[in-house]
Amino acid sequence: MKKTTRATRAKGAQSSPEALLDALHSLMIERRGLDVAIADISERSGLNTGLVRYYFKSKNGMLVALLDRIVNLPIRNLRALIDAPITPWEKLKRHLSGLINTHYRYPYMNELVAYLINGTDEEIAKHVYTSSVEPLLIAQRAIIQQGVESGEFRDVDPTFSYFTLTGACDYMFTASYVHRLGLHASEVSDEMRQRYTEHVLNFVRAGLQADVAG
């Protein structure tokens, strides 16, 4: 752990809030969950605990800041994708690949979102829903609707499809314990992520294909 601390300190260009968020991220990966204390973040980053309160007010404030940092770019890309001059299937392909990438890099995503939204702080719940979940629901439904209207997809329910597609993309990473305990793999490798993306895209393509309706 000492080594990481020094390494983080050595990055002179990095600001303190970024270093704290990096420490939180790496600890949640290692511990396979959200159970990380402010003292651990302090030790890992080499910064004092007071800075967490100074920058983020609380542990939950820090979790929200980390989630915002993760989803910022993907959500912007997704919003742009809705009206991009490509076919609905091409949009869905890019979106689902991106979604799998995000869950590969941040396997604690689903747990983090559920924890913040189901918690007792209604303001945090609304913020997280609006910034991290709603844009996904809106964009996916819009793209599926476009495909249904153009006749490229079967006449599927776009809201139900949001649940099936999102669940199919992220369960591999949310249930990462299956790899550790059942498949004798210490983690999901990048090669596995690529093959899984291909599998999901083939599966979804076949599942949505207009000419196999009924």
Next chain:
Amino acid sequence: MKKTTRATRAKGAQSSPEALLDALHSLMIERRGLDVAIADISERSGLNTGLVRYYFKSKNGMLVALLDRIVNLPIRNLRALIDAPITPWEKLKRHLSGLINTHYRYPYMNELVAYLINGTDEEIAKHVYTSSVEPLLIAQRAIIQQGVESGEFRDVDPTFSYFTLTGACDYMFTASYVHRLGLHASEVSDEMRQRYTEHVLNFVRAGLQADVAG
């Protein structure tokens, strides 16, 4: 809360461990998560906190007992299904409908399994994996393999299919906050569960259909 306590007490035939597990179940549903203290369980069930330690040793012991109670029958049914004299698709249909039912009734399932498996107690982790996750993985892979071999399904990877199918079935319930915050539904109704089952089965049928390969 008084009313529930009295109602629970009135069921003379119910044993104390069952009453404690019922109380834990209903509290996790109401609070949309695992954050339930032993004192809450005691108040809800009308039984004293000492009984939790007596029957289950600890809060985690109680969570394991609840999970065992939930999966006992479904897992037995699933094991019998592998060699049942019906087609692989018929097996998959029954299994996926059952899986959706289980997540509809116990929306905290995924969170509970992840919490117990990712925790620090390796004995609990192994027990939960072996009793609740592995049988699902083994049976689903076997059924998909049967369909691939008989030519009924496309040549899909059975392990990857386990992740896509399981995720598609349970995300609707794991991410129940979408209904509350985005779809203006207080909960997933039984009618919605039925329509979702139909959606998933159509989607999976089309996705696995042998004649749309490529």
